[in-house]
Amino acid sequence: MSSTNKKNVFGRLLTAIVFIFLYFPIIVLVVFSFNDSKSRKVWSGFTFDWYKELFSNEIILNSFYITLMVAVISAIIATIAGTFAAVGFFNMKKRPRGILLAINNIPVMNADIITGVSMMLLFVSARTLLRFELGFGTLLIAHITFNIPYVILSVMPKLYQLDNNLFEAAQDLGASWMQAFVKVILPEIRPGIVNGLIIAFTMSLDDFIISYFTAGSQIQTLSMSIYSMARKKVSPEINALSTILFVSVLCLLIIINIREARQEKRARKNNLVG
Amino acid sequence: MNFKRLVFAVLLSLALTFTLAGCQGGGKEVVHIYNWGEYIDESIFKEFEAQTGIKVVYQTYESNEVLYAKLKGGGANYDVIFPSDYMASRMISEGMLEKLNFDNMPNISKIDETYLNQAYDPDNEYTVPYMWGTVGIIYNPNMIEDEITSWGALFDEKYSGQILMFDNSRDAMGIALLYLGYSINTTDKAQLDEAYELLKSQSPLLQAYVMDQIFEKLEGGEAAIGPYYAGDYIVMLENNPDLLFCLPEEGSNVFIDCMCIPKGAKNKENAEAFINFMCETDIAIRNSIATGYSTPSKEAYEALPEEIKNNPIIYPGKDVLERCETFTNLPQDILDYYDTLWINLKS
Amino acid sequence: MKQHGSTFKGRHFFTIPYVVWMAIFVVAPLILVVVYAFTSKSGQLTLDNFTRMGSFWAVFTRSILLALIATIICLLVGYPLACALAREGPRLQRIFLMLIMLPMWMNFLLRTYAWMTILENTGLINSILSLLGLPNISIINTQGAVVLGMIYNYLPFMVLPIYSVLVKIDSSVIEAAQDLGANSYQVFLKIILPLSLPGVLSGITMVFVPSVSTFVISRLLGGGKNMLLGDLIEMQFLGSAYNPHLGSAISLIMMIIIVVCMMVMNRFGEGEEQAVIL
Numbered sequence: 010m011s012s013t014n015k016k017n018v019f020g021r022l023l024t025a026i027v028f029i030f031l032y033f034p035i036i037v038l039v040v041f042s043f044n045d046s047k048s049r050k051v052w053s054g055f056t057f058d059w060y061k062e063l064f065s066n067e068i069i070l071n072s073f074y075i076t077l078m079v080a081v082i083s084a085i086i087a088t089i090a091g092t093f094a095a096v097g098f099f100n101m102k103k104r105p106r107g108i109l110l111a112i113n114n115i116p117v118m119n120a121d122i123i124t125g126v127s128m129m130l131l132f133v134s135a136r137t138l139l140r141f142e143l144g145f146g147t148l149l150i151a152h153i154t155f156n157i158p159y160v161i162l163s164v165m166p167k168l169y170q171l172d173n174n175l176f177e178a179a180q181d182l183g184a185s186w187m188q189a190f191v192k193v194i195l196p197e198i199r200p201g202i203v204n205g206l207i208i209a210f211t212m213s214l215d216d217f218i219i220s221y222f223t224a225g226s227q228i229q230t231l232s233m234s235i236y237s238m239a240r241k242k243v244s245p246e247i248n249a250l251s252t253i254l255f256v257s258v259l260c261l262l263i264i265i266n267i268r269e270a271r272q273e274k275r276a277r278k279n280n281l282v283g
Numbered sequence: 284m285n286f287k288r289l290v291f292a293v294l295l296s297l298a299l300t301f302t303l304a305g306c307q308g309g310g311k312e313v314v315h316i317y318n319w320g321e322y323i324d325e326s327i328f329k330e331f332e333a334q335t336g337i338k339v340v341y342q343t344y345e346s347n348e349v350l351y352a353k354l355k356g357g358g359a360n361y362d363v364i365f366p367s368d369y370m371a372s373r374m375i376s377e378g379m380l381e382k383l384n385f386d387n388m389p390n391i392s393k394i395d396e397t398y399l400n401q402a403y404d405p406d407n408e409y410t411v412p413y414m415w416g417t418v419g420i421i422y423n424p425n426m427i428e429d430e431i432t433s434w435g436a437l438f439d440e441k442y443s444g445q446i447l448m449f450d451n452s453r454d455a456m457g458i459a460l461l462y463l464g465y466s467i468n469t470t471d472k473a474q475l476d477e478a479y480e481l482l483k484s485q486s487p488l489l490q491a492y493v494m495d496q497i498f499e500k501l502e503g504g505e506a507a508i509g510p511y512y513a514g515d516y517i518v519m520l521e522n523n524p525d526l527l528f529c530l531p532e533e534g535s536n537v538f539i540d541c542m543c544i545p546k547g548a549k550n551k552e553n554a555e556a557f558i559n560f561m562c563e564t565d566i567a568i569r570n571s572i573a574t575g576y577s578t579p580s581k582e583a584y585e586a587l588p589e590e591i592k593n594n595p596i597i598y599p600g601k602d603v604l605e606r607c608e609t610f611t612n613l614p615q616d617i618l619d620y621y622d623t624l625w626i627n628l629k630s
Numbered sequence: 631m632k633q634h635g636s637t638f639k640g641r642h643f644f645t646i647p648y649v650v651w652m653a654i655f656v657v658a659p660l661i662l663v664v665v666y667a668f669t670s671k672s673g674q675l676t677l678d679n680f681t682r683m684g685s686f687w688a689v690f691t692r693s694i695l696l697a698l699i700a701t702i703i704c705l706l707v708g709y710p711l712a713c714a715l716a717r718e719g720p721r722l723q724r725i726f727l728m729l730i731m732l733p734m735w736m737n738f739l740l741r742t743y744a745w746m747t748i749l750e751n752t753g754l755i756n757s758i759l760s761l762l763g764l765p766n767i768s769i770i771n772t773q774g775a776v777v778l779g780m781i782y783n784y785l786p787f788m789v790l791p792i793y794s795v796l797v798k799i800d801s802s803v804i805e806a807a808q809d810l811g812a813n814s815y816q817v818f819l820k821i822i823l824p825l826s827l828p829g830v831l832s833g834i835t836m837v838f839v840p841s842v843s844t845f846v847i848s849r850l851l852g853g854g855k856n857m858l859l860g861d862l863i864e865m866q867f868l869g870s871a872y873n874p875h876l877g878s879a880i881s882l883i884m885m886i887i888i889v890v891c892m893m894v895m896n897r898f899g900e901g902e903e904q905a906v907i908l
Contacts, residue, residue, distance in 0.1 A: 090651070
């Protein structure tokens with residue numbers, strides 16, 4: 010888009026206001042993770058105690074561990090399954106593909122609470138028949154189910170952008186379908202796959218509602234234990250945990266950003282030289 | 284080079300570390316406890332684990348109705364639950380509880396017999412009493428100058444915006460019925476309608492419907508007045524010694540909360556070991572002191588410090604208890620009617 | 631199985647596992663919701679669950695109204711913000727984008743809970759007001775607080791899709807229009823707005839759907855007084871008035887509302903398959 014500097018002032022101002030709005034509560038959380046009392050409103054001095062206590066709070070650590078496990082496993086499975094499904098959908102006749110993609114979109118478009126409630130109904134009615142208990146397994150199934158569509162939706166566009174000549178060339182050179190797929194197609198659609206993986210991971214990490222309905226009674230994700238705390242009092246250890254998470258993600262993003270910017274610079278230099 | 288991969292690698296390694304950490308706990312005997320929030324001294328779990336080798340997995344709920352829903356339709360599998368009298372009765376009648384094997388629980392002998400064989404479990408087959416208590420009004424005299432003596436204060440426009448109310452149907456309707464002078468176990472729909480209308484007119488005056496959030500709100504002066512359980516008032520005093528408690532003149536609800544084992548519990552023997560442990564005198568004392576509730580254990584009561592024993596809020600006299608009524612289970616059509624009224628009230 | 635000279639074709643049997651998966655875990659659960667909605671506790675076919683719906687009129691209108699307000703405010707803030715972002719240099723764009731996504735990595739319950747700290751009667755805003763000698767305002771436990779929570783949580787969902795459409799607009803199209811004498815107002819109305827419509831539409835659904843169905847935000851910031859559809863459903867399944875049949879009926883109606891909304895939207899946007907994603 011073309012830029013006109015006059016409008017940028019307004020744009021910058023708006024951006025600043027929105028960022029203050031977005032980060033104000035987070036700053037409050039971070040600040041009160043260092044508060045020397047259990048209060049979340051009254052400042053009574055600086056302490057690191059909550060960080061120390063965090064590492065001895067079994068409930069929080071355990072639920073954080075479950076959250077991470079579910080996010081990692083479901084993201085990986087969903088990425089593999091979703092990529093295969095997307096490749097299968099690709100070039101399908103328009104009618105059946107349309108129907109399948111519409112069904113695929115249901116978990117994305119539907120309200121989380123309906124996805125959660127409907128899966129809970131399924132699990133609860135199946136559990137007496139198949140003799141299993143709601144727990145990590147059902148939680149994982151639920152997360153995989155709502156993650157796959159995101160992977161498909163991010164892999165599909167990459168498939169459509171494929172340069173057909175590449176595949177053709179590979180086959181002309183005697184590659185089998187599988188070889189050509191692995192050597193030519195996969196590298197081409199990899200950005201889509203990685204993107205899908207990250208979206209799936211994030212979605213799973215941030216989910217509360219679907220987990221709330223499908224996790225049963227044996228385990229709790231971090232969101233669930235925060236929710237049950239929020240009905241009494243959230244202990245400052247949670248603030249400490251979020252601060253750690255926030256700072257580590259922030260650092261990671263900054264590192265990535267610096268590296269990418271450096272690479273860009275190098276690329277530009279190379280272009281100039283070349 | 285794709286640095287998104289780096290992000291992922293870091294997260295993966297993080298997860299793996301946690302897996303290794305998590306594996307250490309696998310394969311042990313467990314007992315899944317589902318209790319009211321703020322209703323146990325959590326430090327006793329370590330001792331139970333040390334004594335029996337059984338690991339405690341602990342979760343909390345906020346009302347009897349939520350407990351019922353979770354057991355009925357949430358795919359739950361707990362080993363020990365803590366329903367109140369009327370809910371225990373409902374669960375027994377719906378076949379949701381296991382019969383207890385009292386041979387595994389010799390400590391039941393320590394419980395005062397006045398709390399056994401109650402109407403909700405006449406032959407005392409399913410329940411072991413955990414705590415008892417009353418409901419009253421807790422208020423902050425710095426924000427409310429009058430002395431509160433009646434449930435009417437909760438419906439008083441003077442305190443608009445400062446009032447909290449129970450976020451469960453039985454307790455909320457119970458208060459309205461008491462104020463109107465009816466039985467809290469009435470099955471007369473006209474009386475229930477009247478109570479509903481009263482609650483509906485109260486709704487605009489309320490700051491919020493709460494359960495355990497009331498601790499923070501009353502302690503911190505966020506709200507001025509609200510009804511809650513006497514034991515929790517005792518705990519609130521630790522953080523705000525100004526708060527006052529009133530057991531209204533219209534009478535109130537006296538309740539017994541029980542320990543039960545839900546039907547199909549996976550670890551029934553562990554559950555019985557846990558219940559037995561909870562009845563041990565020193566454990567009962569610690570729980571009673573930590574929660575502020577009144578213990579049904581004879582030995583524990585005897586061993587309590589005098590100031591607790593003689594505290595009329597924790598152990599009210601006969602005259603007060605005579606004004607109080609116990610919730611009983613209601614017939615199915617009235618239960619459904621309660622649900623309807625409750626949903627309508629909140630919508 | 632070589633197909634010389636052929637273009638890349640997907641293997642259709644790859645879809646079979648996923649189709650089976652969808653049938654079990656997406657379609658079957660929804661069928662169960664329908665079955666529950668049309669049966670009573672004793673398992674008989676009934677319409678009772680729907681005839682009771684009339685008494686929830688207030689909840690339906692409140693949910694839709696609050697979600698609409700939140701969506702409109704998100705759009706009014708999000709669109710100009712997305713435009714402003716798209717106009718920045720690539721480096722700033724990347725940083726800003728990151729900063730918009732970053733809060734999503736913090737638990738949303740926790741962020742909502744932080745708003746309680748800020749908005750309460752004895753919270754941060756009122757403490758500051760008292761310090762300045764100004765009268766206190768009560769925000770917490772009102773519908774305004776619920777809307778604020780929705781905007782806070784879902785604003786990024788509005789900004790990101792609009793932004794991703796805006797950056798793809800070919801600047802030569804705009805230049806061509808300017809060459810043909812269009813002023814900036816005309817350029818916006820005739821070119822940018824129509825081209826960004828898919829992003830706007832997916833932004834609207836991504837804000838409206840979670841807003842209309844939330845139960846956490848209304849529970850934490852609304853004080854249990856401003857019940858939304860999500861609260862009503864949660865109450866029937868894991869809350870204080872257990873009745874999954876009624877809960878399913880309400881879910882079904884909510885689903886119909888969402889589908890109708892989306893169909894209306896698709897009318898406008900001629901349903902693009904890929905416009906959905908961030």
